[in-house]
Amino acid sequence: MTVYTVGTFDLLHVGHLALLEYCKTLGDTFVVGVASDEVVGSYKRNIPVIPLQQRMEMLKALKCVDDVVSYETLEYVSNCEKLDVDIFVIGEDWGSEPHNIAVEEYLKSKGAKIIQVTYNPLTSSTKIKQNVIAQIHEGKYLVNNVS
Template identity: 30%
Template sequence: MKTVITFGTFDVFHVGHLRILQRARAFGDRLVVGVSTDQLNYEKKGRFPVYTQNERLEIVSSIKWVDAVFLEDSLEKKREYLAAYGADVLVMGSDWAGIFDMFSDSCNIVYVDRTPSISTTEVIEKIRG
């Protein structure tokens, strides 16, 4: 069984999130998703997510292509997460291209194209506007 892993915040869930999960699952038999904790999101983006980490876990876990979810609480623990979940493939959006190549010694790294013209930040700004 080939295990695929991906990571994200998955806040204000939209079709771009859905598509990356669908594409990620196509690279293996099992998809594991690390969902950023509220605190990690604040550290990365300077704001807390709209939805809590538990709500985002519930949303992501309900997607038919997702087999398991966990909370990612540190960017520095990526290698530990890959090992803990037995990742054969790490799939990330193309906006991260090259960033995770350092893990190619433990699994295959794949960067998939993002869905054009959609991002969580744009969705939030549109709602505020």
């Protein structure tokens, strides 16, 4: 069974690790799709701090990840087709945008599962970036999530 999830995975943190380790428990092969800088820029204000190839290299180094692929456009069906995905793991912020609906319809048509997970509330790449900015400009943390 092939499990697939997608994301930016900028500033890899323990919330990412928990998600990735969970995904690995769901099947035999676990593949991570990583959004290119251009894709991220199409829906977020800022592009990733870590370039795509470096984000992919870090993910490939994790023992819970079997393979890493990138996606250069904001659509998920083509990678799901290529990988013959059985389980697609999505985050709690999954919306009803056309690219999301398209992959849901594709996966349902082939009998694949979609599993939605909640994010780790203790950390995020955004919180980490906010803390770095706060330290540089104010010498203190904006968000208390660094141990």
